[in-house]
Amino acid sequence: xxxxIVILLILALAGLAAGFWFGQRNPRTANVxxxxxxxxxxxxxxxxxxxxxxxxxxxGKTLVVNFWAPWCGPCVEEMPDLQALSTEFRGKNVQFVxxxxxxAQNMIAFKQKxxxxxxxxxxxxxxxxxxxxxxxxxxxLPFTVVVDPQGRLHYEKLGRITSDEVRSALKPLL
Numbered sequence: 599x600x601x602x603i604v605i606l607l608i609l610a611l612a613g614l615a616a617g618f619w620f621g622q623r624n625p626r627t628a629n630v631x632x633x634x635x636x637x638x639x640x641x642x643x644x645x646x647x648x649x650x651x652x653x654x655x656x657x658g659k660t661l662v663v664n665f666w667a668p669w670c671g672p673c674v675e676e677m678p679d680l681q682a683l684s685t686e687f688r689g690k691n692v693q694f695v696x697x698x699x700x701x702a703q704n705m706i707a708f709k710q711k712x713x714x715x716x717x718x719x720x721x722x723x724x725x726x727x728x729x730x731x732x733x734x735x736x737x738x739l740p741f742t743v744v745v746d747p748q749g750r751l752h753y754e755k756l757g758r759i760t761s762d763e764v765r766s767a768l769k770p771l772l
Contacts, residue, residue, distance in 0.1 A: 634731040634751065638731075639749060640654065641653050641728060644702065646705055646720065651719055659747055660744065660752075661743075661744065662694045662695070662744050664697070665740060665742070666698060666740045667700045667739055670740060675758060679761045680764070683764050685715075690772055694716040694717075695717050696719065697719050699725045702720045734754070736756060740756075742754070742759045744771070752767065
């Protein structure tokens with residue numbers, strides 16, 4: 599019986615080693631982020647008035663997509679900067695979009711306090727899955743991605759983003 603356990607343990611370790619080796623040998627393909635961006639562009643979410651908005655309506659533009667929530671301190675801190683940047687880059691083929699990980703009611707209450715004129719879309723907690731697909735493995739907020747006009751993921755940032763970081767990410771795309 600002990601001999602059988604040792605053999606099973608050796609086989610299990612060999613399988614684990616082989617899995618690790620193959621996993622290192624065959625890294626994720628380059629089209630995984632493209633598939634995630636395609637998923638993002640295929641997404642339709644309601645805006646704060648309840649009208650469905652297709653993210654694909656901004657295809658061909660550089661997209662700055664910020665996943666946020668009104669209860670997230672760093673999200674609230676970065677929102678005025680994102681609003682200022684949206685104004686700064688208006689007319690330069692750049693579209694800012696906020697995807698809220700909360701209810702429309704809470705987002706509306708937030709917008710009454712903080713002026714935001716770029717689209718805010720309501721994803722609820724399901725938006726976390728979309729953010730994860732785009733590279734937010736921690737599922738934390740805020741999370742910002744920049745998608746180039748060709749639909750490729752250009753930049754991602756987990757945590758509070760600064761104006762300089764957004765400008766640096768956008769500069770090669772203008």
